[in-house]
Amino acid sequence: MPDKPRLTREQIAQRAALELPDGAYVNLGWGIPNLIADYLPKEITVYFHSENGILGMGRRAKPGEEDFDQVDAMKIPVTLIPGASFFHQADAHLMSRGGHLDVAVLGGFQVSEKGDLSNWKIPGSKGSGGIGGAMDIAAGAKTLIVCMEHTTKDGAPKIVKKCAYPLTGLACVDIIVTDLAVIDVKPEGLIMREVARGWTPEDVQELTGAQLIVRQRIPEMSFA
């Protein structure tokens, strides 16, 4: 089973991009989520939000067109789309906490069967760690998607009964997109929605630390 091909980080991003509704206001976190902007379906427009006070971020700036007063949350110079706006950091977080943001996509270290998220600190890691905007975003986004690999580099499940790592938020995750599956977090538990090509729901269950609910034949993950 470990030899079966899994999705790349880019493919995880590509699959997660399909979860964004046309016209949505969206925040993308560090890591895999940040790749999603490259895979938006052509027929939809979404408005990207940045915690440092931008709504309507466009693509990254090309060499020569960078303005270092116009950067995203990862400090990378970006462009704007027509109709973009600037505001201060309190308003930026008010948008996420106040439930105005339609979708947020974050990376994750662990997600529990109740939708608890750990994504800011690995126990025993060096240094102070840092929370940034993740807790505000986790608490307030209407829909929270987590993009991550299904297991750690050592093969341990990242979807677990109870998070062992420091928490970002309780019962905040709605959808999990991994390199093996798409999973919906519902009050009744983790509902498997799609599975990666070449994998069976039973394969994925073996690499998952919590019970996955399989209600019907599970379709292959789609990319369009």
Place this chain on the structure above:
Amino acid sequence: MKQKIYSSTDAVVADIPDGAQIMFGGFGGAGFPNNLIHALARKGTKNITAISNNCGTREGELGLMFKNNQIKHVIASFPGPHANYFQERFAAKEVTLELVPQGILCERMRAAGAGLQGFYTTVGVGTEVAEGKEERFLEGKRCILEMPIHADYALIKAQQADELGNLTYRLAARNFNPIMAMAAKTTIAEVEEIVPAGTINPEHVMTPAIFVHRIVQAKGLRYAG
């Protein structure tokens, strides 16, 4: 008219005493009061409690203050991947850290500026951030009580000031600056340009002059990377 314009960055920070609680604006390399930070480094103020989103980029931004061991305690949301000098001091227990979720950091400062004695929020419930905080059930949700963050000084960066202290900011260099301007007893703005009163269209003023106590003109200093 009370004169708010100072002749130099050294003069504008000259009275900041040891032990002061100071807010520093800036995020992602944009909107940092780097000239004021350099002046404070030259002055050598010690035992500072710093409030800032991050903890410097190598020697840049607050990095210089940590390198010089001028800060004893910091309240921040995200020290950052290149906060080398902070991490060294933190590992050596020469500086203590309170980590605060970024939006809550904003709102705690805003509460201070707004004359509010704290607020309840769902952010951080059940996490390390909630430890030791009062918890209540409000509107059907578990919430924790967050208290205001005050400061003696706010060091901020703006684009333009008029002689009265009305400010504008450039692009995303606004970030924490307007919030900190409201939360401190004395707000010192480093600006690219000072213009006569009436030059900035009143509709375009982003921080009204009432929040700004001192202004100094200094050309932008920026740290790459």
